[in-house]
Amino acid sequence: MPASVLCATVTLIFLLVAALLADLISPYTPEGTNLLARLKPPFPLAGSSLSHFLGTDELGRDILSRVLYGMRISFLIACAGTVAGMTLGVFLGFLAAHKRGLVDDAVLMLIDFNASLPFIIIALAILAFFGSGLTIIISIMAIYGWDRYARLSRNLARAALTEGYASSLQTLGAGAPRIYVRHIFPNIAGMLIVNMTLNFPGTILLETSLSFLGVGVQPPMTSLGMLLGFGRDYLTSAWWIAVIPGTIIVAATLSISLLGDFVQNQLDGVTQRN
Amino acid sequence: MHYAVSSGASVTLPPLMEAKDVSHAYGSANLFAKGHRNFVLENISIAVTERQTLGVVGESGSGKSTLSRLLLGLETPTSGRVLRYGDPMPAPGSQAWKAMRQKMQMVFQNPYASLDRRMNILDQVAEPLCIHALATPKEAREQARAYLARVSFPPHLMGYRPDKLSGGQLQRVVIARALVTQPEFVVCDEPVASLDVSVQAQVLELLESLKAELGLTMVFVSHDLNVVSYVCDSIAVMHRGRIVEYGPAKQVFAAPLHPYTQLLLESAPGSGVPVMENKEDVTVSMGTGCRFQARCRYKQPACSGNIPPALRPFPQKRAVACFNPLSEL
Amino acid sequence: MKTLCLRACGRAAVTLALLITCVFLGLHLTGDPATLILGFEATPDDVAAFKLARGLDLPMYAQYWRYLGDLMHLDLGKSYVTGLPAIEVFLSAMGPTLHLMLPTALVTLLIGIPLGIVAALHSGTRLDRGLLFVSVLGFAVPNFFFGLLLILFFSVWLGWLPTYGNASWLHYIMPIMTIATSEAAIFSRMARSAMLEGLNLPCVQAAYMRGISRQRVIWFHAFPNALISLLTVAGFFLGTLTAGAVITENIFSWPGIGRLLVVSVAKRDIPVVQLIVLGVGCSLIVANLLVDLLSLVVNPKLRRTTR
Numbered sequence: 001m002p003a004s005v006l007c008a009t010v011t012l013i014f015l016l017v018a019a020l021l022a023d024l025i026s027p028y029t030p031e032g033t034n035l036l037a038r039l040k041p042p043f044p045l046a047g048s049s050l051s052h053f054l055g056t057d058e059l060g061r062d063i064l065s066r067v068l069y070g071m072r073i074s075f076l077i078a079c080a081g082t083v084a085g086m087t088l089g090v091f092l093g094f095l096a097a098h099k100r101g102l103v104d105d106a107v108l109m110l111i112d113f114n115a116s117l118p119f120i121i122i123a124l125a126i127l128a129f130f131g132s133g134l135t136i137i138i139s140i141m142a143i144y145g146w147d148r149y150a151r152l153s154r155n156l157a158r159a160a161l162t163e164g165y166a167s168s169l170q171t172l173g174a175g176a177p178r179i180y181v182r183h184i185f186p187n188i189a190g191m192l193i194v195n196m197t198l199n200f201p202g203t204i205l206l207e208t209s210l211s212f213l214g215v216g217v218q219p220p221m222t223s224l225g226m227l228l229g230f231g232r233d234y235l236t237s238a239w240w241i242a243v244i245p246g247t248i249i250v251a252a253t254l255s256i257s258l259l260g261d262f263v264q265n266q267l268d269g270v271t272q273r274n
Numbered sequence: 275m276h277y278a279v280s281s282g283a284s285v286t287l288p289p290l291m292e293a294k295d296v297s298h299a300y301g302s303a304n305l306f307a308k309g310h311r312n313f314v315l316e317n318i319s320i321a322v323t324e325r326q327t328l329g330v331v332g333e334s335g336s337g338k339s340t341l342s343r344l345l346l347g348l349e350t351p352t353s354g355r356v357l358r359y360g361d362p363m364p365a366p367g368s369q370a371w372k373a374m375r376q377k378m379q380m381v382f383q384n385p386y387a388s389l390d391r392r393m394n395i396l397d398q399v400a401e402p403l404c405i406h407a408l409a410t411p412k413e414a415r416e417q418a419r420a421y422l423a424r425v426s427f428p429p430h431l432m433g434y435r436p437d438k439l440s441g442g443q444l445q446r447v448v449i450a451r452a453l454v455t456q457p458e459f460v461v462c463d464e465p466v467a468s469l470d471v472s473v474q475a476q477v478l479e480l481l482e483s484l485k486a487e488l489g490l491t492m493v494f495v496s497h498d499l500n501v502v503s504y505v506c507d508s509i510a511v512m513h514r515g516r517i518v519e520y521g522p523a524k525q526v527f528a529a530p531l532h533p534y535t536q537l538l539l540e541s542a543p544g545s546g547v548p549v550m551e552n553k554e555d556v557t558v559s560m561g562t563g564c565r566f567q568a569r570c571r572y573k574q575p576a577c578s579g580n581i582p583p584a585l586r587p588f589p590q591k592r593a594v595a596c597f598n599p600l601s602e603l
Numbered sequence: 604m605k606t607l608c609l610r611a612c613g614r615a616a617v618t619l620a621l622l623i624t625c626v627f628l629g630l631h632l633t634g635d636p637a638t639l640i641l642g643f644e645a646t647p648d649d650v651a652a653f654k655l656a657r658g659l660d661l662p663m664y665a666q667y668w669r670y671l672g673d674l675m676h677l678d679l680g681k682s683y684v685t686g687l688p689a690i691e692v693f694l695s696a697m698g699p700t701l702h703l704m705l706p707t708a709l710v711t712l713l714i715g716i717p718l719g720i721v722a723a724l725h726s727g728t729r730l731d732r733g734l735l736f737v738s739v740l741g742f743a744v745p746n747f748f749f750g751l752l753l754i755l756f757f758s759v760w761l762g763w764l765p766t767y768g769n770a771s772w773l774h775y776i777m778p779i780m781t782i783a784t785s786e787a788a789i790f791s792r793m794a795r796s797a798m799l800e801g802l803n804l805p806c807v808q809a810a811y812m813r814g815i816s817r818q819r820v821i822w823f824h825a826f827p828n829a830l831i832s833l834l835t836v837a838g839f840f841l842g843t844l845t846a847g848a849v850i851t852e853n854i855f856s857w858p859g860i861g862r863l864l865v866v867s868v869a870k871r872d873i874p875v876v877q878l879i880v881l882g883v884g885c886s887l888i889v890a891n892l893l894v895d896l897l898s899l900v901v902n903p904k905l906r907r908t909t910r
Contacts, residue, residue, distance in 0.1 A: 112614070113621045116891065117884055118846035121864070128868040128876040129629040168388035171348060172402045172451070173375025186392045205745050212747045213853055213865045225747075232751060232854075236759050243755070246748035254743035 005262045008255035015252055019071040026065035027051070030222055034060035039238045055240045057230070067245055070222040074211075074249075077134070077223070078203045081141020082196055085203075088142055089149025090192065094180050096150070097157035107150060114147040120209065127215050137207065137216055144206055145199045152195060156188045194267055197260035201253035208249055224249050288360030289321040290459060290491050291345050296354030298340055314340050315351070316515045322459075327485060327492040329506030329523060331499050331538060336512040338495045342461045345493060346378050347371060376406045379452035383464035385444035389436040396422070396432040399451045406455060421450040425480060442473035446480065453484065461493045466501060478504060499538050503527040511535045514565045517585055521592030531594040531601055533570045564597065572598055607899055615892040622884045626877050627670050631663075633873065674881070680874035684867075689874040692863065693882055699769055700859035704848055706775065707782045711844070714787040719794020720829075724821070726799060734791065741788025746847055750781040750854035767856040778855045782847040790840060797832045801825035831902050838891040845883060 018025065028034075034056070041047055042055040042063070054064040096107035114122075123140045130136050157180070160166035165187075169179050208225030210216030217223040224245045231242025298315040315337045322328045322345070330338045343349050344356055347363040356363050364370035379402075382388035389398055399418035403409045409417060422432060425446040436444055445465060452460055462481065466474040482505055485492060496502050502509055502523070509526045511519040511534065519532040530536045564570070564577040576597050577583075585595040661669070673679065679689045722734045757764040757777060765774050801807060807824045811817075815824075849861035856862065860879060867875040 109617060109621070113618055116618050116842075117622070117887060118842045118849070120846045120849050121880060121883055124849070124864055124868045125626070125629065125876060125880045128871055128873060129633045131871070164387045165390045168380070168382055168448075169390075169401075171346065171375070171380045172405060173372050174401070174405045175372070178405065183390050183393070187390065201743065208745065209747060209850055213850070215865060215868050228748065228751070235751065235755055239755050239759065242748075242751050246745075246751065249748060250744050253745075254740065257739060257743055 002262070004258055008258040008262075011251055011255040012259065015071065015248070015255075016075065018068060019075050022065075022068040022072045026062075026068045027053075028062040028065045030061065030066045030069040031220060032061060032065075034062075036060065039234070041238070042240050042244070054244055055238070057238070057241050058234055063241065063244055066222055066227060067224070067248060070224045070227050070245060071248060071252075073217060073221055074204060074207055074224045075252075077137055077141060077207050077217070078200060080138045081203050081207070082145060082200055084138060084142035085145035085199070086149045086192060086196060089146035090153045090185070092146070093150040093153030093155075094157055094184070096154045097161060098176060098180070104154075107154065111147040111151055114143070119144050119206065123206065123210060124215065127210070132215060132218055134217075134221075137210070140210075141203050141207060144203060148195055148199060149192060152191060153184075153188060156191070157184050160184055160187070190267060194260065194264050197256060197263060200260070201256045204249065204253055204256075288357065289323045290359060291493075292321040292357040292360070293318050293341070293345065293351075294355045294357065295319055296341075296344060296351045296356060298337075298344060298349070299352045313352075314515055315344070318354070318515075318517060320510055320517065320520075322491055322493060324458075324491050325489050326508070327490075327494055327506045329502030329509040330493060330495045330512060331497065331502050331509060331535075332512035333497060333538075335514070337515040338512050339463060341512070342380075342463055342493055342495050346380060346459075346461055347374065373406075376402065376408070376455040377457050378459045379455065379457040379461075381445075381448055381452050381460065381462040381465045384468050385441060385448045386436065386468075388448055389444060391436055394433050394435055395427075395439070395447050398436075399447060399454055402451060402455045408455060418450070418454055421454045422447070424453075425450045425484075440473075441469050442477060445469060445473075445477050449477075449480065449484070453488065456488075457490075459491045459493075461495065463495045464497070465494075467496070467498070474501070481505060497538075499527065499535070511538065516565070516582075516595065517593075518566070518595045519593070520585070521588070521590065525590055525592060529601065531588060531592065531599040532566075532596050533572050533600065534566050536600060537569070572600075574598060604899065608896060611892060611895040611899070615888050615895075619885065619888050622881065622888070623671070623674065624667075626880055627667055630873065630877060631666075679878045679881075682867075682875050683872045684870055684875075689878045692875055693860070693878045696858060696860045696863040697882075698859075699857060700848060700852070700861065702769070703775070703778055703782075703852070703857060703859060704844060707779045707786070707848075708840075708844060710779055710783040711786040711790055711840075714783060715790030716794045716833075718787065718791040720798050720826070722791065722795040723798035723802065726795070731795075734795075738788040738792055741784050744785070746781055746785055746850045747854055749784060750777065750851055753777045753780060754854075769857055774855070778851050778857060781851045781854065782844065786840070786844060786847060789843065793836050794829070794833060797829040798825065800832055801827075801829035804828055831898075834894065834898050834901065837894045838887075841887060841890055841894075845887065 037049075037052060037056050038060040039058060040049065040052050040056040040060075043050060043053050052062050052064070054062075054067065056062055057066070092107050092110075096104040123144070126140055126143075127136065157166070160183075161170075166179050166184055169183060207216060207223065208228070211223040211225030212229040214226075214229055217226050219226075227245040228242050228249070231238075231240075231245065234241050296315060296318045297313060299313045314335075318337075318341060320328070320341075330341060332338045340349075344351050347356065347358075348366065350356075350363075350366060358374075364374060393401075396415055396418055399422055400411070400414035403414035403417060404411060408414075419429075419432065423429065427443060427446045427450065431439060431443065436447075439447070449465075465481065466477050469477060478501065481492075484490065485505075492505075494502055494505050499509075503526070506523045509519075509521065509523050510517050511526070511532060513534050519526060519530065519535045521531070526535065527539070530539060563579050563581070564583055567573050567577040570577065574597065583595045583597050585593050587593050588599070588601075677690055681687060682689050682692050685692065718734060718738075722731045725731050754766050754777065758766045764777055765771070766777075768774055802821075802825045804825070807820060807828065810820045810824045848859065849864060851857070852859045852861035853865050860883065863875065864879045866872075867879070
């Protein structure tokens, strides 16, 4: 394993554990204001204190605590969206492979359509039409990723159905649910997981972009993108309010990208060897 | 009316499987381009009687795999009828069709591809019993174990996944899986083509003994006449969607009537003659004389006429579709 | 050739029809437009009159038909916020966006193509791997964060560049840098693989064999082929460029389409939002179609491979 991948894995585990344990390790509540300790810089800088390790914002809220909770929301949305997108995509992909003909054409048309517009515009339109909320945002993340899973599962299922184990199961008299759920899905799960890791950074960036623009996650919830968006107004007086959540977004997306590429290369190697 | 060929004695009971004047085409079902339909089978009539084994021989593209899929009821022919004990086959996907599946099984050419790589051997052999609700999972495993033992599969490998096993072992697994529901009709589609020559004989012997022991009716599809003549009672030779020769295995093998059969025999592996490349178009066009004329060394003016030679009866329960069968030369 | 062109047109038409239908359905699922527009204090009579005037009492297919007619006449309602016709608001924002996107596209090409060629000519070396890392980094740093870092550095600490608006040429520097960095990161990878493909073409290899100099082979044989295959990703490039513009305009308060879109979404100014989605969607679909047709003309390979 190369050093960069090792580094990425450690960073990722660190961030995930921190997000999971946000309740336990955050020193303050994310909404707790302290007007006596406003705009404190992060630790090694002049005027900082260890009690607010990453500094405070304009209302004296502890940035470390806010970032921990923001990370939790951002990761939660990205995970839920990715899983929902995979479910939707795999379902439509299997449906297209199973029904063929017109259904197949329709699913392929939808896939093409999804790829024909920049997704941020589709996402903004959905937010305008339906308003904002956690369910809507997760749905948007699901729509963002579904097409890749659909294409992948459609092609793999078709291959299995034409000349593989799935066609032999049909001959044995197995019904569609058994073939797809018990056989094809476990067989393609590896590739779906790789696709998930490749899709994940894009999903996080989409959510943080929308929240940064102020139309994603709404207060009192916090997300990394929203923290960054608020920090923009204090760039002149307190740059750390924006820079700290931004750095964490970069660290998370970069390490997942590196890890995803690595896993994919490994898997390609395995399939080539067989 | 086409001459129907029938393996076995003339009995009053209808044969187990029978194809009557069957033609089949694969059309391209495209929304934008309405492609013309390519006939891969034309006016096939054939019957398989109980406890007999019919060999179907031909090159790739001759339609032999399509014929076996039609006989299994996996597809419905474009025209003509497929009958089982004289009754039409149920529509694919229907309840009756699903129930029929346990009585009709298939052994595939490539055992690697036809097994699920992520499931262990025992569970895969037990699965048909679970599909048809013939046993509880525990009983199914017991029966699977018995059948695996019957095909001489090593017991200590039953918990392994397919990628740990050899081709011969996997083909035994596929055979056990086909037999575990006690079918009456089994199609073997090139069952030994992907195996090493040393293993081929073992698998053929196994099939031979199982056939006798379980009273199976079989269709044995292969491109190799030697293999077919070893296992089968009768042989149908197919060329570009048609049966060109039919007869008892021994006679066909000893004295072929059709030049194509002769060519197959000569170019069989081990005969020393190089396999002749099939340069003909695999899709069949209608009404342009004999389809074999381009490669036939006995070609005569009549062969390129408008009418292709019909399958006509010959002594000793044989039949041939040729204007100048080899015995008359 | 003719069928391929027709097929490309057909695909564009289907995509366009899907887009219009989705927007129409989206409009209908937003809830009751009557209360959205008239406000909650409207009397039932007002609502009924409004519905009659807008044709909201008609069955769905009739409304859809009517909607298509409105689109034909570019009659897309008035902004809820300003009361101006949506089409005017849209057109006035179009100019600044195009002013931003054109130079950005140019800068992206000027950075991306040379970097891609350098990486391809040195493929497998340390230089290639270094460029790969830079491009992964460029992709992982989101536009909105990179833009803020630029503001922090050039405006807050150095005080060189203005941060808001589009008044002078100085205002263009940071938005262009923001978008072009991430775009060039992706584009240089595409240019690299296109160039590698060009270098490995049999005809290019044959040119080597004939004793033509390396420089000449690279620039007169491999490079034109690489440009032709890069043309096929032009549609994708336009899409990511648009997405970049949406984010970046908001960082720098650029008075363009992206800024207008986000402001309208926040205020749920539906007529403006739908017009932007349709307008941007149509432009991209048409641009993609033109790229497809152009590719068919200049790239004989595409004509052969697809039936």
